[in-house]
Amino acid sequence: MSDAADNAAKEAELHFAAALKVRRPVLPFLGFCHYCIEPLGPTSHFCDADCRYDYERLAINGKLGTGAKSLK
Incomplete structure (x- = not known):
């Protein structure tokens, strides 16, 4: 039989x-x-919040890709 600890672990x-x-x-990081x-510094993925928002919006719609703005 299993005890409470086993059940909790599962x-x-x-x-x-x-x-x-x-x-x-x-x-x-690219x-x-x-x-x-x-071009960005060594720790950033987006240049500002607008680019991050637009990238995430495209990700939700399934149109994700690096350099997504160039696809418009």
């Missing part, structure tokens, strides 16, 4: 597995904005 594993399935992918292709 439930925690299920929650962890479910969380991994729905997590956002991590963007790689040295330029993922939306407008503007």
